[in-house]
Amino acid sequence: MNDPGRVVILGAGPTGLGAAYALHSAGVEDFVLIEATDHPGGLASSVVDRAGFTWDIGGHVQFSHYWRYDDLLDQALGDDWLHHERESWIWIRDRFVPYPFQNNIHRLDERERIQILSELERAAALPPQNPPLHFADWILRTFGPTLADLFFCPYNFKVWGFPLHMLGTRWMGERVAVPDLSRIRRSVREGRDDTSWGPNNTFRFPRRGGTGAIWRGVAQLLPAENLQFGAGAIRIDLTQRQIVLSGGRTVFYDHLITTVPLDAFCRLSEGLSLEAREAAQSLVHSSVHVLGFGLRGPKPASLGKKCWMYFPEPDSPYYRVTVFSNYSPHHVPSSGEYWSLMAEVCESSHKPVDGTTLADWASRSLRENRLIENDTEIVSLWHFRAEHGYPTPIATRDEVLATVLPVLERHRVFSRGRFGAWKYEVSNQDHSCMQGIEVVERLLGIGEEVTISRPDYVNGGAMLKRSA
Numbered sequence: 001m002n003d004p005g006r007v008v009i010l011g012a013g014p015t016g017l018g019a020a021y022a023l024h025s026a027g028v029e030d031f032v033l034i035e036a037t038d039h040p041g042g043l044a045s046s047v048v049d050r051a052g053f054t055w056d057i058g059g060h061v062q063f064s065h066y067w068r069y070d071d072l073l074d075q076a077l078g079d080d081w082l083h084h085e086r087e088s089w090i091w092i093r094d095r096f097v098p099y100p101f102q103n104n105i106h107r108l109d110e111r112e113r114i115q116i117l118s119e120l121e122r123a124a125a126l127p128p129q130n131p132p133l134h135f136a137d138w139i140l141r142t143f144g145p146t147l148a149d150l151f152f153c154p155y156n157f158k159v160w161g162f163p164l165h166m167l168g169t170r171w172m173g174e175r176v177a178v179p180d181l182s183r184i185r186r187s188v189r190e191g192r193d194d195t196s197w198g199p200n201n202t203f204r205f206p207r208r209g210g211t212g213a214i215w216r217g218v219a220q221l222l223p224a225e226n227l228q229f230g231a232g233a234i235r236i237d238l239t240q241r242q243i244v245l246s247g248g249r250t251v252f253y254d255h256l257i258t259t260v261p262l263d264a265f266c267r268l269s270e271g272l273s274l275e276a277r278e279a280a281q282s283l284v285h286s287s288v289h290v291l292g293f294g295l296r297g298p299k300p301a302s303l304g305k306k307c308w309m310y311f312p313e314p315d316s317p318y319y320r321v322t323v324f325s326n327y328s329p330h331h332v333p334s335s336g337e338y339w340s341l342m343a344e345v346c347e348s349s350h351k352p353v354d355g356t357t358l359a360d361w362a363s364r365s366l367r368e369n370r371l372i373e374n375d376t377e378i379v380s381l382w383h384f385r386a387e388h389g390y391p392t393p394i395a396t397r398d399e400v401l402a403t404v405l406p407v408l409e410r411h412r413v414f415s416r417g418r419f420g421a422w423k424y425e426v427s428n429q430d431h432s433c434m435q436g437i438e439v440v441e442r443l444l445g446i447g448e449e450v451t452i453s454r455p456d457y458v459n460g461g462a463m464l465k466r467s468a
Contacts, residue, residue: 001443003386005254007031008243010233013042014429015259015417017218017448018436021072026444028107029229033222034245034336036232037323039212042217043418044385044429046210051380052333053294053340059308059322060211060388060429061086061203066463068437076217081204082328087195089308091369092151096302099310101151102143102179103194106187112146112205113188119144120179134395136164138172143179150418155312158319161348162290162392171393171425211429233260238271238411255412257436261285261388261419262404276407279400283422288389289345289353291362292324292378294332298373299325299339309371316365317358318343338379346389359383391422414439416452426456 007023009016012035020033039045047055061084064070088099098104102120105113123144127151132138139152156164187194195201206213219227235244236256243251244406258265266272266280308322324342329335343362347353359381366372416435418427426435434451441447451458 002443004028004440005030006252007255007257007440007443008251008253009033009257009259010243010265011035011042011085011259011417011420012037012040012219012227012229013259013417014215014433015420015436016042016257017215017222018072018433019257019416019440020222020226021218022437022440024226026440026446028444029226031226032251033227034233034243034251035227035229036246038229039216040227040229041212041215043388044211044215046212047384049292049294049380049382051294053274053292053380053382054210054246054328054331055290055292055324055340055342055382055384056211058288058344058389059320059342061307062205062211062214062429063203064436064457064464065461066430067466068463069433072218073214076214076220077206079175080207080213082207082443083204084202084307084327085305086201086203087304087306088308088310089306090151090155090312092312098193098195100194101378102147103184103187104186105147106191107193112150114249116144116146117184117188119146120181120184121334123267124179124181126331132169134165135167135169135172138169139164151312154314155310155319157351158312158314159346160390160392161346161351162284162394163350163373166284166392166394168393168395168397170398171423173438201390205327207328210328210331214429233268236265236269236413238269238408238413240271241412242268253412255414257414257416257439259417259420259432259436262415263421265420266404269273271411273407278405279403282398282400284392284394285388285419286346286348286351286390286392286434288386289347289355289358290382290384290386291318291343291345291359291404292380292382293341293363293366293372293378294341294382295339295341295374295376296337296379299372299376300373303371311369316369317345317353317361318365319346320344321366321371341366347385348392355383355385370430388419391419391424393424397422414443421452423452423455426451426458431458 009019023031043057089096090101097107105116139148231245231247233243262278263283266277306323325332325339332338352432417432438449
């Protein structure tokens, strides 16, 4: 096993905690995990508001591409889990349509169904073409104009906040369900919902404490003396291998694993080439507003066991709403009297958001979309804005990463995680945690980094099976 010397990890989200866990498990003692806030979890943290409602920073669920990740979560929480079958829906044309939309067009009007089927068949019959120019081109070629205009284009702009011609296509993999014509025809013929697609058709969730409970549990598996909270990096000297923290202390490293957003890390770094610095600043991200509505009063019967819902239409600000109290009765002060909804809103340079009026618009929309009855009282409102919400997969992203990441590695800096590696296709909690574990195993000479180098391989389920 290689000796990595002193390892410093920036950020106690899933990636940083995964890296620290891997070092500790390998018997490495000379490492420190530094987190700017006073708690672990990063974007996977949870909050309990003053009224006693629990909230996540966005609509997280636990499904996995790795048996090793599953084992780590079992260590962190034992059997303190609830298990769910996914019920995800799209609210469109004043009705709910099951997800994925293209598999459930039987819920649309007959004329529209006929038109969509005709366009899907025409698209499937086309001979192989040159690669799509961008994401918008891929949508039109794959689904035809009716589905593109009705759902895919408006919804994806609402999620990403950028014109779809700016996005590439190499990130998609399992993220978008491509049409299966025989399956769609059967659904139309039988008038039956098709809801089983996708890697997260079942998932588990912590019984108590929200998603953040997982990462608090992982942090508790680590020696307290190796964790430092309440101080973030304000300057990194790549030549001297030192980090200046917000409290004024300087930390030296032999190897640095950073989960700080790549664009921000490069702005903080001295000794970085001009080419790499400028390339990093061309990366694009959106911000996310998360609004938690603590409610008292009748929950509409239509929300029953629903998990989350997508909203492509412009009358509401949110792209997704989660029935968060359905995940666990412990998310509310009293499950018999209270329940909760959690809405997510994208903000970007192409999609500005007025944070001062957003909550009012969202609450009106929840009633107009019949998610809240007129006699239901909003007893608590929680609003959080994550500056870095989604790492946007613009068409030039891979070229930028190929420029920046190798330069950092020559300085013994390894940028990993949702915004450290900037790969949306491997940015779930399981991916991010395993990026941390894998980069440590690479440094120790006992493993390779599969997740960031082979996303399709990982997302295809290759890492779920234990070795014989």
